[in-house]
Amino acid sequence: MNPRPSNTLRATLLQASAAAALSLGLLGAAQAQDALKIGFIGTLSGPGGALGQDQYDAFMLAIEQRGGKLGDVPVTVIKEDDQLKPDVGVQAATKLLQSDKVDIITGVTFSNVMMAIHKPITDAEVFFIGSNAGPAPIAGKQCSRFYFSTSWDNDMLHEAGGQLTNDLGYKNVYVMAANYQAGRDAVSGFKRNFKGNVIDEVYTQVNQPDYSAEIAQLQAASPDAVYVFYPGGMGINFIKQYRQAGLLGQIPILSAATLDGTTLPALKNLAVGAITSAPYAPNIDNPQNKAFVEAFEKAYKRPPSMYAAQSYDAASLLDSALRKVKGDLSNKQAFIEALREADFQSVRGPFKFDSNHFPDAAFYRVDVVEENGEAVLRASTPVNIATRANFHELCEMK
Structure with missing residues (x-):
């Protein structure tokens, strides 16, 4: 039989047990609070x-690869579908800010939604990491120190398209785009760098399913080439109808954000021969992209699109910045500075931020080619953009 401990020893043991319990309780609370x-x-x-699904899947892949953490901090992701409706986007942002009280917001696929939610989020001083939509106003006068993009501003994407059209030697081009913020930015960006003659610029309804009348009009105009901006299902419908009209081999088609990893699976060999300017293709040759493509294809059984790549970069950016501040967002300026450093390896290649928090990164000529009987996207030469909009000069961080 063990001897009974003395009163002094019992008191000491009780104090130690209480301290241990308190310590464990506080640790558990701290761990819960530390989950961003x-x-x-x-x-x-x-x-x-x-497009949005690719953004989400790639973001979650990056978190899964890090054991459910970013910057060694556990994270919880709350997903909202904006349905490509600005009012629904505002409702989603309001819920995330007021009910869920999130620390960070990311994603956003289309520019009309971005224009509706950018100001409410940044005015609330919540960190906002966009991974696709890049309307020109938020790259300029409406910029915010709380907003960072891992994609591009809309004009920049199509400035590369205009330059590529010059490089290919086309002089008379017919331009078409969906009639919303990104479509209007697309045309202005294209015209900024294209040195030839724009025969006509035509704007069509968002999610318009039938382009037969517009295709007949462009055929009658006899351009050297056509340049289009039709993301998602719009691009699938347009390219199919363009091919059915017999024009794909007759009038060269160039585009941005029309033929990509989200639309090619539906188009397949119908799109072979088309050329696009893009910030990303799965064959970009660097170690981080090779690892990303392998992991994404293993997880989701499809190649990653540029939307996936940009969202994966958003997670990598957050990972690097959170690590620098040890997961503590209380000093907001310190976290902003950590984000500005962009201390991560982008799957796109060299990456840094301009003063308006939009990236200074490469664009490529990307062709739809046939390999082993399948249509694939292949990046080749970088596009050296001659002229860019000076949106950063209009940006005054608040």
């Missing part, structure tokens, strides 16, 4: 749903 809430807003349904 991240809101993801994207277009996850309808004709543009594949």
